[in-house]
Amino acid sequence: MNFSTKIVYLVSLLLSLVICFPAVKAYAEEDKQLIVVYENKEGEEAVRESDAAIDETYDNLPAAAVTADAKTVRDLKKDPDIKYVEPDSRIYSTGSSTAVQASSQILNQWNLAPIQASWAWREGITGKGVKVAVIDSGIYPHQDLNIAGGYAAVNYTTSYKDDAGHGTHVAGIIGAKHNQYGTDGVAPDAELYAVKVLDKAAAGDMSDLLEGIDWAISNKMNIINVSIGTKYKSKALEDAVKRAYQQDILLVASSGNGGAGHLVNYPAAFNEVIAVSASDSKNNIASFSVVGDNVEFAAPGSNIYSTHLGANYAIMSGTSQAAPHVSAMLALLKQQHPTETNNQLRLRLQQNSKDLGEEGRDPLFGYGLIQYQSDQTKSYQQALDAVQLTEKRQTLANYDKAQQVVKGLSNSEEKQSLQKRLDNIKQVIILQEAKDKVSKAEKSKQNKDIAAAQSAANKVTNRTEKKSLHNRLDKVKQALLVKEASYKVGQSEKSKIKKNVDIAQKAIQSLAKGKDRTILQTRLNKVKQSQFHAANASVKAAERSPADKNLKKAQSTINELQAGKDKDSLQKRLEKLKKKLSDAKKLSDATYKVKKAEKDRTKKAKQAAQSAVNKVSSSKDKKTLQTRINKIKVRR
Structure with missing residues (x-):
């Protein structure tokens, strides 16, 4: 090769x-x-x-x-x-993964009213002296938080400063200052300890959670809040929470997110830990909340304002937000009853809850929605229940009962709020009552119903609604007036006498201009025309035969006419007939008396004849008769 x-x-x-x-x-x-x-x-x-x-x-x-x-x-x-x-194993926060930034001002926290936190503050109960360990992603040094101390169990930093925002949000729910700025914590004077076991992604290791619990035991915390969950049932974690519970520490944890059908997370599912589900602003279980037999209490967890990184505030949702409400409520109870054990406080919290859902403990709310309760809050609760019942049933009877209960409360923002709700529902009730009465008047078209509806409508304060009701009533009144006018026109059509025609005319004049008024006026005008024709015929008959009987009949028919040109014309014609007949009668009487004087030639007869002649209006006839009387006087 x-x-x-x-x-x-x-x-x-x-x-x-x-x-x-x-x-x-x-x-x-x-x-x-x-x-x-x-x-x-x-x-x-x-x-x-x-x-x-x-x-x-x-x-x-x-x-x-x-x-x-x-x-x-x-x-x-x-x-x-x-x-x-x-x-x-890995552990994770149980809050929403995103946060909506809110402006740095006094924010509207709906979550405080349902748990009646302000009643505790009014009584000086603020969690003072109670140590709460927030085992989470740490706590950011926010201007609205006092951090008493803390510990970092994570490996990448020795600082317990929050770099995820989750722990800061949880801490604010528990103990944000009451400084007329930002948000108010449920237990503002509780001592907050930041125990950092989660990283900037709000995730961590079980070993770090154990280290955080271990630190809380060593530093004699009163309460541990764990808004963290895992599906893995760690025996080490179970042993840790048992050890903490044996040291008289209260442990509170979130049930988990994911909604119904999922198992309660650990450590919340352990008996030593108080498992918390999340409620919304309507006191319903939030759709995201895990529920189950392990759930011990419910607390607000939907759209919760609280502190966040930097100087910011944020809205977050999750059972992570529900759990710190319970931790804070326990801090209030611990201040009130400092010698009681964790078991006793846990039982006391059952008494400080509002039973929701099924009676008794149930898988959704556990023992119920946590609430601070005292004699004052019980009175307030009775008033609140009465107001809610009034809002549901919307009757004046319920309103009157609720008003009496609310009046019995001591002056407070809560009383003012309930009174405002009552005032609002009263207007709703008044409006509904007015609508019902107007509807009844529309159906019956009876004066008594119209009067009742008018009175009810006058009490409505909403201008738009009031105007609408008055318009409806005006239509009912108009319909009734049309009905009455129609009846009176009908009466005049039957009788054709002036009295009924006058009544009908007055009724028509009370109607609003429109089709109905025009139709009725036309009908009445026909009656009037008919009356005129009858009077004209009577006058003509009298003119043809000017007898007293005919004159009286003509006068009677003229009297039934309405004042006006036509009546005046007929009356003039009749007056001429009357004068003509009167003159004829006077001439006849004078002729008769002159003739009698010519025959009797007595002084009395002559005087009577002279008197009668003096009344004759026709100068020619009068002259003739006077000549005859003069002849009688000459022959004396």
């Missing part, structure tokens, strides 16, 4: 050997991060003497976090002094 051929051969041989016989290290199993829990000192010593790299030991837990290969793990598991070995 030449040199180049030999080189190619040797390279090919080496490659085939690498493929057939890989390096020994390729066969080695990867090292694993583990938690080793030992039974005794001998077990602890066995861990130290093993090939495992010890990453963390604990002051209060018989355990160590280690990194070891498969052989070392097998050896440890076989050791009778080792209790158990488990993987160092």
Whole structure:
């Protein structure tokens, strides 16, 4: 072989050997991060003497976090002094992954009212002197928070400063200052301790969570808040929470997100831990909240304002936000009852809750929604229930009962709020009552119903609604007026007498201009025309035969006419007839008396004749009769 051929051969041989016989290290199993829990000192010593790299030991837990290969793990598991070995699993926050930034001003926190936090503050209960460990992503040095101290269990920093925002949000729910700025914490004077076990992605290792709990035990925390969850049931974690509970520490944890159908996360699912589900602003379980038999209480967890990184505030949702409400409420109770044990306070919290959902403990709300309760809050709760019942039933009877209960409360923002709600629902009730009465008036078209509807509509304060009701009533009134006017026109059509025509005309004039008024006026005008025709015929009959009977009939028909040109014309014609008949009567009477005087020639007869002649209007006839009287006087 030449040199180049030999080189190619040797390279090919080496490659085939690498493929057939890989390096020994390729066969080695990867090292694993583990938690080793030992039974005794001998077990602890066995861990130290093993090939495992010890990453963390604990002051209060018989355990160590280690990194070891498969052989070392097998050896440890076989050791009778080792209790158990488990993987160092991952843990995560149970809040929303995104936060909406809110402006730095006094923010509207709906979550405080349902748990009646302000009643505690009014009574001087603020969580003062109670130590709360927030085991989370740390706490940012926010201007609205007082941080009493803390610890970093993570490997990448020694600072407990929050770099994820989750822990700061949780801490603000518990203890944000009451400084007329930003948000108010439920227990503003509680001592907040930042125990950082999560990284900037709000995730971490079980070994760090154990380290955080271990620190809380060593530093004699009263309450531990763990807004963290895992589906993995770690025995090491169970042992840790048991050890903390034995040290009289209250542990509160979020039930988890994902909604119904998912199991409650750990550590919340352990008996020693208070598992908290999340409620919304309507006191319903939030759609994202994990529920189950382990749930002990519910608390607000949907769209919660709280502190965040920098000087910011944020809205976040999750059972992570529900749990700190419970921790803060326990801080209030601990201040009130400093000598009570964690068991006693846990039972007391049951008494300080509002039973929701099924009666008694249920998988959604547990024992119920947490609430601060006292004699004042019980009175407030009664008033609130009465107001809510009024809002539901919307009757004046319920309103009156609720008003009496609200009046009995001492002056406070809560009373003002309830009174405002009552005032609003009263207007709703008044409006509905007015609408019902207007509807009744529209159907019946009875004056009594219209009057009742008018009175009810006048009490409505909403201008738009009031105007609408008045418009509807005006239509009812108009319809009724049309009905009445139509009836009166009908009466005038039947009787054709002036009285009824006048009444009908007045009724028509009260109507609004429009089709109905025009139609009725036309009908009445026909009645009036008919009256005119009748009067005209009577006058003509009198003109043809000017007898008293005909004149009286003509006058009677003219009297039934409405004042006006036509009536005046007929009356003038009749007056002429009356005068003509009167003159004829006077002439006849004078002629008769003159004739009698000519015959009797007595003074009395002559005087009577003269008097009668004087009344004659016709100068010619009068002159003739006067000549005859004069002749009688000459013959005397």
